Amino acid sequence: MSFKAIEQIAIRKAKVTGWLPCIFEWITDDTMLVKGGVPIGAKNGRPRWGPKKSLTTVAISKRDIADEEERFEKETGKCAACEGKGEVVYSFSVTEGTKYRQCDKCKGSGKAAGAEGSAA
Numbered sequence: 001m002s003f004k005a006i007e008q009i010a011i012r013k014a015k016v017t018g019w020l021p022c023i024f025e026w027i028t029d030d031t032m033l034v035k036g037g038v039p040i041g042a043k044n045g046r047p048r049w050g051p052k053k054s055l056t057t058v059a060i061s062k063r064d065i066a067d068e069e070e071r072f073e074k075e076t077g078k079c080a081a082c083e084g085k086g087e088v089v090y091s092f093s094v095t096e097g098t099k100y101r102q103c104d105k106c107k108g109s110g111k112a113a114g115a116e117g118s119a120a
């Protein structure tokens with residue numbers, strides 16, 4: 001699943017203009033809590049939020065994520081796992097930077113399953 005999809009779901013569910021997600025936490029195998037709020041400013045190009053108690057929480061289930069990925073693939077024809085890039089991040093370290101590997105879902109094509117008649 002893509003992190004961006006989770007962000008988009010959280011933003012839609014929050015129903016607050018300018019709301020951005022800040023903290024992501026799986027609380028069960030199926031449920032993620034996303035805390036966020038309207039940023040009070042920015043630092044080094046990244047949004048900054050107010051105190052934790054000012055944040056609001058939305059709950060996201062794996063079902064929500066699957067729905068979002070399905071919607072993304074229908075709209076764009078791109079693979080939701082890698083967002084059409086054909087590769088996904090598999091590790092990140094400060095010293096070595098970001099490493100990518102071929103996306104399992106689309107086998108590196110970047111296309112949504114079913115697009116161009118390929119069997120899923």
Ligand SMILES: [Zn+2]
Binds near residue numbers: 079080081104108111
């Ligand atoms: Zn992919």
